[in-house]
Amino acid sequence: LDIRDDADYVYMCDNNTIFGTKFKNLPNTKGKILVNDASSSFLSEPMDVTKYGIIFAGAQKNVGPAGTVIVIIREDLITKDLEKYVPIMLRYDIHAENGSMYNTPPTYGIYLCGKVFKWLLNLGGLEAIEKINIEKANLLYDYIDQSKMFYGTVDKASRSLMNVCFKSTSEALDELFIKEAKQEGFDNLKGYRTVGGMRASIYNAMPMEGIKALVAFMARFEVKYGENHA
Template sequence: MVKFTSRIHNFNAGPAMLPTEVMEKAQREFLNYQGTGMSVMEMSHRAKPFQDILDRSIHHLRSLLSIPERYGVVYYPGGATFQFSAIPLNYLKEGESADFALTGVWAVKAKEEAKKFYPNVKTIFDGKDSKYTEIPELTDDLVSDDAKYVYITSNNTIYGTRYKTLPKLKKAPLIADMTSELLSRKLNIEDFSVIFAGAQKNIGPSGLTLVIYDKEKLPKQNHPIPNLMNFELMEKNGSLYNTPPTYSIYMAGLVFEWLVEKGGVEVMEKENEAKAKLLYDTIDSSSLYNAPVPVNNRSVMNAVFRLKDDSLDAKFLEGAEAAGLAGLKGYRDVGGFRASIYNAMPKSGIETLVSYMKEFERSKG
């Protein structure tokens, strides 16, 4: 492995890079948080300094996403996969069903988990035959009459796809896994009953998940729900039913403050679109590289591409890593390459990647 004396361009899909300014602030406060004489990592989650961190982080998040008051905002321990079980247990009763749009492996896993408890859940779109490069246009016409909710994965990290236009449904509540794109583009929160996201893409360190849910649309259940999966219980306890991942919440709060200082989600969306365009334009104009995803389905967060001569894959990756371009290897079941260009990735990182790609093409041309 090449050793570096400074920060590199980190294109890992997750855990992903964090903003340098956030890391530097966390470094300054690591041993002594704001005169408390201790690190946030050592601090009691019941202490006032941590409660202030928690409250401030949620305040900034509500502001960034314009979250209505009727929506609960809850931090959960663990990854977003935890919600694959929590959501059906909170939103379905025995014999009830929900609709799933299967645009990738994580939506498939979510349906499989729901089916353990509720065998009547349905598939209203399956992108398996297209190798998950297709994204459906979801309308009320596709929704089952008995669906209690419709479940989507809004951005597919593995396959480099996303819903360019997010569904607006009236027939059933919409629930979205937004792990790899929350805070990267503008949303109308009221189009969703639930949004959840693992932190390790655009929010903070791994081991933390954020859930935003419409409290007015949460059904009353007559079956037991494990306490740590119970939306109402966790919200009433202010994310503190048990000891939460305190340092990850602190880091998420710093990221939210950074986003506010940057100008908010609208500014980030424009920056992200520009970064993605620079990379996709390079791929599309090349005789060596190829993007397998149709233009209208392409993710802005995760750009998947291949070499038309895959015998060069190992050399491309070796050269990239030597140039300080980390994490470009594609997902193990897909192959090729993937550049994850989340909010924290500066435009200079994309420019460096594009420069390397062009030079590699010239040298192999």
Template sequence: MQHQPPFNFSAGPALLPKEVMDQAQAEFQDWQGTGLSVMDFSHRGKDFVSIAEKSEADLRQLLEIPEHYKVLFTTGGATFQFATIPMNLLQSQAVYVNTGIWSSKSVKEARKYGTVHEINALDKQDELTAVVPHAQWEIPDSYDYLHYTPNETISGVEYDELPESAKGKLVADMSSNILSRPINIEDHALIYAGAQKNIGPAGITLVIVREDILQRELASYVPSMMQYKVLADNQSMYNTPPTYAWYLSGLVFDWLLKQGGVAEMERRAHQRSEHLYQFIDQHAFYHNPVHPSFRSRMNIPFILANESLNDTFLKEAEQAGLVYLKGHRSVGGMRASLYNAMPIEGVYALTSFMERFAKDYA
């Protein structure tokens, strides 16, 4: 069989575009004739400031972010935001929509800081995981914000229909599907995302927050590093940020613009996921446990008809250059993550392997 480069299906940290890696390699020791690596730059020096400004400008163009929203580049991952959000936004009570493991973790953290009204929105339709229609959610009349996780990486559930009454109060953990489809930013009070899936390497976190939220009076115990206003007032440089991860994220934003932006990423995401789902649905050897209306375009779990073959599948897949296909330890099975940087050739290679494997072991 002809050799192929490994295709990385990891849920995160995930693959970066090859063009980005090539540019980073070329600039590693000498960024644009300075004779220095980006890692050597002072975060307050003109060279890094120019990188930071271009990164934000490109992101604003990609997502059409209005001027009255601040863009923050911070640390700690999305998990750090589970506490930071209620510290900054929770005054009376918050609504949290629970659709899986990550939203469940955010609920648990938020409860440490105030009253949380939890909506358990997972259901089964025809024995498949589904999301309860928002018309059936019991939402209180008064609340500070409604938190949701539009894509659950572990279970492979994705949804985007939300109640009109929540528009303007939405807080979204978009770690795993940001930049893969257009977003109406103004529906949201805040959007956050860990970088290590569709943005850049692990170590930096994106927060998009409406300016009026920065004026809220906070409890005295909230650390300075967890106050969005402090970060915004200091252009995300209250302390030394993860400069190299910020630089690489900027290269990804530039790459996305050159590829055709978010609209093109949405088209590619549909192409990749539809190809894999159609294959799974046509082969009894494999099964996807999510209702078709709520299937993720980013993270596709699948189960073998004979689960005793799991280890064999993973071993032979790795030999075929298909890596990190093991499902999350909490659910088992397999999972193929198809983020923006995954070429369609990787999905074709996966389904070709899956077809051969099914013939060999059926």
């Protein structure tokens, strides 16, 4: 990475929810603090927190309901040496000193996160969920890779385990696919508005059965509208 000498930190998003890309190795930040928006990867696999200065994540993908946010910050980065204009809610020192309860915390959201933590621990922790997530993503990518109608839009080395982005042979067919998928109960397969195509977001809560059902539907769709269709 081309990193300026006067940079204070390097900001990354280890899993890009929109494009379905993922950093498989962390960038060399040349000693600069690494800040990671881990909203769509947090708790989907083990993460070496010692590699980062700050990790933050919205809970809404793998952890709990929207409105709850998790921040992991290196203690030496919690500082009082801040510009006057930094509002209280953005001051990590205030949150840390007050046990994350300076304001009224979103109690119900946190309660639900606790349930998810217990579910994950019972499953065998992050190593176990990672294994499941790899199996789920592989099933879908393997189908896409052998398909004559669908293709993955991301370089194989950078594919996300959480957001599987793909397209078919035409935009019209993409639209038909999304429409027929919805009729069969597969919701939200439309890709992000700037990307188009399809995106299957297969977070921790998506069971293997869901992936199998989607692959079976894609196969039926391909037979129905594919080249070999009479």
